[in-house]
Amino acid sequence: xxxxxxxxxxxxxxxxxxxxxxxxxxxxxxxxxxxxxxxxxxxxxxxxxxxxxxxxxxxxxxxxxxxxxxxxxxxxxxxxxxxxxxxxxxxxxxxxxxxxxxxxxxxxxxxxxxxxxxxxxxxxxxxxxxxxxxxxxxxxxxxxxxxxxxxxxxxxxxxxxxxxxxxxxxxxxxxxxxxxxxxxxxxxxxxxxxxxxxxxxxxxxxxxxxxxxxxxxxxxxxxxxxxxxxxxxxxxxxxxxxxxxxxxxxxxxxxxxxxxxxxxxxxxxxxxxxxxxxxxxxxxxxx
Amino acid sequence: xxxxxxxxxxxxxxxxxxxxxxxxxxxxxxxxxxxxxxxxxxxxxxxxxxxxxxxxxxxxxxxxxxxxxxxxxxxxxxxxxxxxxxxxxxxxxxxxxxxxxxxxxxxxxxxxxxxxxxxxxxxxxxxxxxxxxxxxxxxxxxxxxxxxxxxxxxxxxx
Numbered sequence: 001x002x003x004x005x006x007x008x009x010x011x012x013x014x015x016x017x018x019x020x021x022x023x024x025x026x027x028x029x030x031x032x033x034x035x036x037x038x039x040x041x042x043x044x045x046x047x048x049x050x051x052x053x054x055x056x057x058x059x060x061x062x063x064x065x066x067x068x069x070x071x072x073x074x075x076x077x078x079x080x081x082x083x084x085x086x087x088x089x090x091x092x093x094x095x096x097x098x099x100x101x102x103x104x105x106x107x108x109x110x111x112x113x114x115x116x117x118x119x120x121x122x123x124x125x126x127x128x129x130x131x132x133x134x135x136x137x138x139x140x141x142x143x144x145x146x147x148x149x150x151x152x153x154x155x156x157x158x159x160x161x162x163x164x165x166x167x168x169x170x171x172x173x174x175x176x177x178x179x180x181x182x183x184x185x186x187x188x189x190x191x192x193x194x195x196x197x198x199x200x201x202x203x204x205x206x207x208x209x210x211x212x213x214x215x216x217x218x219x220x221x222x223x224x225x226x227x228x229x230x231x232x233x234x235x236x237x238x239x240x241x242x243x244x245x246x247x248x249x250x251x252x253x254x255x256x257x258x259x260x261x262x263x264x265x266x267x268x269x270x271x272x273x274x275x276x277x278x279x280x281x282x283x284x285x286x287x
Numbered sequence: 288x289x290x291x292x293x294x295x296x297x298x299x300x301x302x303x304x305x306x307x308x309x310x311x312x313x314x315x316x317x318x319x320x321x322x323x324x325x326x327x328x329x330x331x332x333x334x335x336x337x338x339x340x341x342x343x344x345x346x347x348x349x350x351x352x353x354x355x356x357x358x359x360x361x362x363x364x365x366x367x368x369x370x371x372x373x374x375x376x377x378x379x380x381x382x383x384x385x386x387x388x389x390x391x392x393x394x395x396x397x398x399x400x401x402x403x404x405x406x407x408x409x410x411x412x413x414x415x416x417x418x419x420x421x422x423x424x425x426x427x428x429x430x431x432x433x434x435x436x437x438x439x440x441x442x443x444x445x
Binding site: 001002003005026028029030033034036037046048050072074078097098099100101103104186187 | 291308309311330331332333335338344346349350351352354355357398401405416417419420421
């Protein structure tokens with residue numbers, strides 16, 4: 001196994017496209033090293049992308065943020081301006097493993113590992129984050145919800161790298177939140193996750209909303225029907241009930257020891273409603 | 288495949304070592320450098336026994352490759368006491384009996400120091416959350432949390 005730590009994106013892309021055998025990108029390594037240890041993943045080449053400046057920096061830009069895909073979760077949590085602007089994304093990031101794991105784990109890895117239960121993904125989908133992708137045929141952008149296509153599978157072509165995430169400028173009176181259900185309070189995998197992001201107008205009516213659910217399908221889902229229940233409403237009890245019903249209706253979960261199908265469907269509605277209530281309080285300027 | 292040559296700083300000392308690409312930093316510390324204070328528990332990032340800091344960032348050394356240490360500054364438990372003088376956290380762990388078998392202790396001490404560097408006055412809840420990635424099967428955690436609270440109190444007075 002060969003290890004390379006290129007200093008530029010161009011060099012990283014050349015390494016990936018020139019690889020003979022199985023090449024893997026090494027960012028935080030919190031999934032890759034476990035796979036290697038278990039013998040599930042046997043790479044011929046590891047390309048460590050943490051030496052590439054654009055992948056390891058957080059840049060505030062025109063009121064928005066560009067987050068390098070290989071920035072560690074702890075760096076994001078400790079970045080005061082980012083954490084203040086996007087508390088719903090921070091909710092999701094904070095739930096990824098232990099402090100130690102967050103010291104290494106990255107948004108790019110959480111997305112590309114393509115676990116349906118990844119905690120940052122519904123939060124980023126609700127936030128309407130875009131990904132910048134570089135590949136042998138140049139650069140392109142995509143929506144976060146279009147990257148994972150099933151457990152462990154992504155829509156990325158061979159040799160493509162997610163380099164950064166772009167979060168837009170926030171409108172005034174916006175708030176977001178992510179909640180998940182787990183049997184334990186820490187160090188667990190989501191049975192259901194729900195991310196909500198909303199913007200109010202001056203009168204307190206919901207102008208825009210996005211709702212995303214995790215761990216209730218083969219990938220994190222964007223649920224426009226649930227968002228539609230909020231848009232135009234005052235996010236009152238009736239709107240929240242409609243949101244919960246739409247969230248539950250969108251689920252197509254697995255049935256396993258951590259949660260039955262019926263349980264996940266029910267809890268998805270509850271989590272979406274509670275996340276919307278937190279997002280609403282944040283949009284109104286209350287934490 | 289030739290071994291990788293890595294130059295790093297460990298507990299303030301310049302160190303060079305050779306390692307295989309697949310070797311974790313934990314393997315390198317224990318097997319190549321003889322720094323066996325860092326323990327292997329699960330080997331999969333769940334238990335925190337192998338906690339070290341890399342450039343001030345708390346991580347599980349079982350989830351880091353040895354080659355990734357190139358040019359980095361690593362702190363392990365061996366660097367915690369100043370010669371014969373124990374770090375306040377180490378002293379308080381003894382006073383409060385915050386350990387029994389001791390396997391989790393180096394990792395917990397490293398993790399607790401990393402918390403106190405960022406937050407010199409943590410609440411009990413903040414300590415419990417920060418240490419959620421460090422498993423102890425002996426103490427039931429209360430004595431560990433008491434020791435960290437007490438060490439933080441003492442360190443704030445200095």
